[in-house]
Amino acid sequence: MKNILVIGAGRSATSLIRYLTANANAENWSVTVADYDRELALAKTKGAEHTKAIQLDIKDEENLGKAISEADVVVSMVPATFHPLVAKVCLKLKKHLVSASYVSPEIEAMDADAKQAGIIMLKECGLDPGIDHMSAMLVLDRLRIEGSELTGFETFTGGLLAPSNDDNPWEYKFTWNPGNVVKAGNGTVKFIQENRYKFIPYHRLFRRTEMIHIPDHGYFEGYANRDSLKYLDIYGLQGIRTLYRGTLRRPSFCRAWDIFVQLGATDDSYEMENVAEMTHRQFINSFLSYNPNDSVELKLAHYTGLDLDSEEMFKLKWLGMFEEELVGIEKGTPAQILEHILKKKWTLNEDERDMIVMWHKFDFVKNGENHRIESHMVLEGEDSENTAMSLTVGLPMGIAVKKILSGDIKLTGVQRPVVPEIYEPILSELESHGIVFKESETVCEK
Numbered sequence: 232m233k234n235i236l237v238i239g240a241g242r243s244a245t246s247l248i249r250y251l252t253a254n255a256n257a258e259n260w261s262v263t264v265a266d267y268d269r270e271l272a273l274a275k276t277k278g279a280e281h282t283k284a285i286q287l288d289i290k291d292e293e294n295l296g297k298a299i300s301e302a303d304v305v306v307s308m309v310p311a312t313f314h315p316l317v318a319k320v321c322l323k324l325k326k327h328l329v330s331a332s333y334v335s336p337e338i339e340a341m342d343a344d345a346k347q348a349g350i351i352m353l354k355e356c357g358l359d360p361g362i363d364h365m366s367a368m369l370v371l372d373r374l375r376i377e378g379s380e381l382t383g384f385e386t387f388t389g390g391l392l393a394p395s396n397d398d399n400p401w402e403y404k405f406t407w408n409p410g411n412v413v414k415a416g417n418g419t420v421k422f423i424q425e426n427r428y429k430f431i432p433y434h435r436l437f438r439r440t441e442m443i444h445i446p447d448h449g450y451f452e453g454y455a456n457r458d459s460l461k462y463l464d465i466y467g468l469q470g471i472r473t474l475y476r477g478t479l480r481r482p483s484f485c486r487a488w489d490i491f492v493q494l495g496a497t498d499d500s501y502e503m504e505n506v507a508e509m510t511h512r513q514f515i516n517s518f519l520s521y522n523p524n525d526s527v528e529l530k531l532a533h534y535t536g537l538d539l540d541s542e543e544m545f546k547l548k549w550l551g552m553f554e555e556e557l558v559g560i561e562k563g564t565p566a567q568i569l570e571h572i573l574k575k576k577w578t579l580n581e582d583e584r585d586m587i588v589m590w591h592k593f594d595f596v597k598n599g600e601n602h603r604i605e606s607h608m609v610l611e612g613e614d615s616e617n618t619a620m621s622l623t624v625g626l627p628m629g630i631a632v633k634k635i636l637s638g639d640i641k642l643t644g645v646q647r648p649v650v651p652e653i654y655e656p657i658l659s660e661l662e663s664h665g666i667v668f669k670e671s672e673t674v675c676e677k
Contacts, residue, residue, distance in 0.1 A: 255281040325350055330353070365654035404585070448609055510557055586610065
């Protein structure tokens with residue numbers, strides 16, 4: 232019997248654990264789910280056959296080592312800062328590792344030792360990064376085999392709220408780590424457009440957007456991710472004329488979100504004072520000039536150049552940003568305070584469903600003609616627990632575990648799912664779970 236250890240039983244682990252436990256009997260697996268909160272691990276395993284839940288403090292190296300020593304494959308679902316700790320123990324004990332997190336320099340440095348140990352450390356095997364890698368490389372490798380010349384690649388992914396009758400004017404709620412959403416885009420964006428390197432500073436990011444149409448699903452708004460240039464090497468795109476990665480939101484989201492950016496409300500570099508007694512209204516007012524004769528709304532409208540009855544102001548009002556309601560935390564940075572306020576309206580209700588949207592555009596020359604392939608995937612969740620986010624993050628890892636244990640994936644070292652040996656079997660099985668890409672090709676004038 233093969234033993235699988237899942238470390239971390241949070242929201243994004245739901246579908247992963249469900250997949251592993253559902254296949255445990257047929258595949259002759261034993262699945263252990265470990266979390267600091269054992270009750271959470273128990274709730275996720277639900278007493279499934281060949282499955283157990285244990286309490287584990289990731290900082291307790293002795294117990295961490297004991298748990299990993301009993302596994303054949305470890306799936307790490309812990310916060311990113313703890314992944315190197317798990318990886319080091321896996322390397323020492325020669326245990327395979329699967330994770331959805333990015334390859335950090337510290338993990339990259341383990342590549343040679345992992346190969347020598349005969350283990351794979353498969354990273355970036357979730358949604359984004361993960362399914363985006365696999366679905367893109369499937370087309371990119373096909374175009375290379377056909378002898379086409381790739382000239383442009385753009386890709387966007389969004390975790391959104393599924394269409395509903397709710398009156399939420401943002402058409403958005405948190406479907407993954409809220410803190411990462413609030414701080415998204417911090418730093419300088421880098422990409423290539425028509426052979427020119429382009430850069431967008433953070434304070435302009437949410438004003439530089441583009442509209443993207445997804446067949447049967449309407450229009451979405453895209454803004455650039457931080458550094459597209461690193462994918463030149465990851466995807467083998469040296470010499471490409473355009474390379475752009477971005478995030479999808481509903482139309483008009485970004486212009487309203489930009490208000491928080493311009494105020495400084497997404498800053499995570501310092502703690503604010505008197506937070507315990509701060510209200511939503513005072514939080515907004517703390518970034519505006521002092522004027523006892525003007526309302527917070529009027530000062531904000533003047534600062535941002537908006538009309539009081541604008542759509543952006545209505546969105547802020549819907550969030551309760553102008554209410555004299557206590558924030559509800561004792562201390563925090565502006566970003567942490569904003570996150571806490573947003574959670575009050577942007578947390579999924581039990582009957583609400585999320586939606587994942589992914590879109591790729593490939594421009595290439597074939598037989599002397601300019602062609603374009605557009606590929607997209609849209610998936611809606613079942614409810615607030617069995618979300619599309621959880622499904623698209625967890626399933627690729629679960630399938631990867633199965634393929635590693637069966638010997639279908641034989642690669643060793645630090646890997647991403649950008650080679651056929653990894654992405655082909657995973658994408659094939661994902662289709663049976665409704666994660667399907669629809670593709671169209673057109674001949675372009677340009």
